[in-house]
Amino acid sequence: MNTTPGPDHDGHEHIHRFLVLGKKKLFFYHLALYNPQSGHNYQAVFTFTIKDSGELRERYLQDLAQHENERVFYALRCPHHFELPELQQGKEFSVHLERVVVKPDGSRDFQQMTTTETPVECKREDVRSFRKLGDLAYPEYLTYLMFGEGDEIHLAHQLADRPNWDEAVTVATTRPIDPATLKKVPTLVIDSIQDAHDKLIESPLKNGQQYQGKIDGTGQTVDLTVGRQGWWNHTSLNN
Known part of the structure; x- marks a missing residue:
């Protein structure tokens, strides 16, 4: 089931998603859109601190182990809007973990995996790469x-x-x-x-x-x- 809210009137959600990559050390890659009106026209790489005693990380790793050979991706979805450049100054925000399933026709199903918001901290040094498109x-x-x-x-x-x-x-x-x-x-x-x-x-x-x-x-x-x-x-x- 796709539990993600629908897009706003311009066709884009005004919240951010960060792809989750890695097993030993997690990296987070911002999912960009070229449209400058979307607020997502940035290509960026981060390392965040997930402040939940490892629960989200373990949930991600366990699910990845079950779907590693499938077209299944993982992302952090921010339920509350902020402007992405704010992360360059350091910021705390909250996220949900999502499983992103690619269907046979190529469309994507964003499946929310967590029921409560998880706090995340981005420090200035966590911004590994940041460029406006x-x-x-x-x-x-x-x-x-x-x-x-x-x-x-x-x-x-x-x-x-x-x-x-x-x-x-x-x-x-x-x-x-x-x-x-x-x-x-x-x-x-x-x-x-x-x-x-x-x-x-x-x-x-x-x-x-x-x-x-x-x-x-x-x-x-x-x-x-x-x-x-x-x-x-x-x-x-x-x-």
């Missing part, structure tokens, strides 16, 4: 933001010009990535694949396949194997 030209090659910790590395497709697609995948690298580099959320450029300069309906990165990218396009070479997809959107992103 609308001022970045299409790159020549496939480009992702790279973040994570230890052996859990996540890639989020860099949201340049529109139309485009938004995705997040977890990958395994053959060599560790320097923690200080990861904390900066650099780009990873896969120069064997040209950027589509358009929206795609499925990821150019295939599960289980190996790819090679360069940090910031010219830096360290990273050999990686694609793992679980944690998000995909080529529809409402562009509306």
